[in-house]
Amino acid sequence: MTLPTTSSTEPDPAPRAGGPAVGRRAMIAGAGAAAIGAVAACGGGGSTTTDNGGQAQTGDAPQGSPGTVLGPASAVPVGGGAIYADAQVVVTQPQQGTFTGLSAICPHQGCTVSQVTDGQIVCPCHNSRFSLDGAVVDGPAQRPLDPRQVTVADGSITLA
Template sequence: MTPHPTSSPAGERDEPRTRGPVLGRRAVVAGAGIAAVGAVAACSSGGSTTADSGGQAQTGDAPQGSPGTALGPASDVPVGGGKIYSEEQVVVTQPTQGQYTGLSAICPHQGCTVSQVTGGQIVCPCHNSRFSLDGAVVDGPAQRPLDPRRVTVADGSITLA
């Protein structure tokens, strides 16, 4: 005859434990509290990214030019090319004579700042995503185009609109 396990007053079996240690209620509540504090801290960091001079993504508040910000002379933007205004995080291109396009300088792949406009393409240094002068993806890993930024050209000067 095989002995039966005894029962506790609550009706549970008093069997030997075969799993690891059981956490007490205080440990579970304390762990949940620590996780909640970490989540709040992560969310309150602003969630935006900027890039250092090497093009590496960093978290923090991104300084972007606001409407009315003068970028510079239109003559600085070559036909068939573009110019990056790093401080304002804007790229201005001129695909054809007199047609100016404003784009975000922040790559949608992982938030790095694009580093150059060469050969009719805008290049991100982090993972070599390439964009056309209108911001469309030419070569990934980026899956989305560069975000548009409104610019105006008046009296030979480019301004964020």
């Protein structure tokens, strides 16, 4: 009795016109490599950032770097805040002349907070709410927004 030399019960794929046959595993591996390449080409790296609508996108670190001018201090109302989505920063002014910089990325699942209203910073994805100092007011977020250092000079807010 002669034993088969392959363990597959499927017949070998027939060669295609114009090139060699490509097996299913090779096709799947190639598709996976193409998907990884597409993510890398789009700048994907690891952590999540978002646009103003809270839609997740990829990126490695907060976009704003030290020295980035965010905008005029007059854009941040007393008892409220302003979101600078491009720099992934929220700046609040809990009381006149006191500015607080916070990450605009919700620690729950990485969405960008979408608004500052009624003295709270709101994440649109799962409705986490944070106080003007970044502390969790209402979950599902379990930890506060990360601090970001800002300075105010000559009427402008700058990342420190």
